[in-house]
Amino acid sequence: MLIWKERQEIMNNILIMFKGFYLIGLVSGLVSYPVNLLVRNMSLAKTRDQMVIRAIKPKPDKNHLILRNLLLCSSLKRGEGYFNMCSGCHPIKEGSPHRFGPNLWNVVFRLIASCSNYVYSPTLIKLSNLKWTFNNLNKFIKQPSNFANGTYMTLSGIKNPIERMDILNYLNHNSCKPLLFTRFKFN
Ligand code: HEC
Known part of the structure; x- marks a missing residue:
């Protein structure tokens, strides 16, 4: 008789335990469901906002990368040919006297307007x-009057970036110590 009662008590306890688990599950479900819903909606709104921002935001200007790549595959031989547009005014051999324009030997990284007796x-x-970095040289020969309004260099400018990079290659070659193109940056 006693054993039967004990068994029933144990069964009751187990039942109470299960009810407890069920209740805990129910309550946590009731709490977590709206919380999950809220978090999901918030993250959905966030990704939607990001998508809108991405659509509106203009693509970053890749011009400097294009110039860098053009410089890396520029041609010294073509540059020498294009320099004919400059050589009427500019000598480039070391020690040659200035003409209408100054001598351009070793002009890369030279201080701007630093030739004596010119x-x-x-x-x-x-x-x-400032120095004649490739970035400054590129801007100057693209449109001299835009880089230095009132310059004596009456050249409308070299609009083709391939030609400009070939000319920069040639200028760099005509230096005491030609530099690696990977050292040059554009903006
Ligand atoms: C019509 C003549 C003329 C032509 C063509 C010309 N230049 Fe010039 N260049 C000048 C003059 C003049 C100056 C001096 C500018 C000043 O004082 O404002 C100058 C200055 C420069 C300078 C600055 C030099 C320094 O010592 O600071 C560079 C670099 C240059 N020219 C590059 C070129 C290149 C590259 C070309 C060809 C694509 C070219 N120029 C074509 C006349 C010319």
Whole structure:
């Protein structure tokens, strides 16, 4: 008789335990469901916002990468040919006297307007604390008056970037120590 009662008590306890588990499950489900829903909606809204931002945002300007790649596959031989457009005004051999334009031997990384015994325009002299980086040279020969308004260099500019990079290759070649193209950056 006693054993039967004990068994029933154990069964009751197990039942109560299961009910407890069920209740805990029910309550946690009731709580977690709206929370999950909220989090999901929030992350959905976030990805939607990101998609909208991505659609509106203009693509980053890849111009500098294009110039860099053009420089890496530029041709010295073509550059020498294009330099004919410059050689009427610019000598490039070391020690040659300036013409209408200054001698361009070793111009890469030279300070702007720094040739002795050459009379530069006031606008170029104003920039003489800067160097002729490839970035500056590229801008200058693309449209001289845009880089230095009032420059004496009356060249409308080389609009084709392939030609400009070939010319920069040639200028770099005509230096004391030609530099690796990977060192040059554009913006
Ligand atoms: C019509 C003549 C003329 C032509 C053509 C010309 N230049 Fe010039 N260039 C000048 C003059 C003049 C200056 C001096 C500019 C000043 O003082 O404002 C100059 C200055 C420069 C400078 C600055 C030099 C320094 O010492 O700071 C560079 C670089 C240059 N030219 C590159 C070129 C290249 C490259 C070409 C060919 C694509 C070219 N130029 C074509 C006349 C010319």
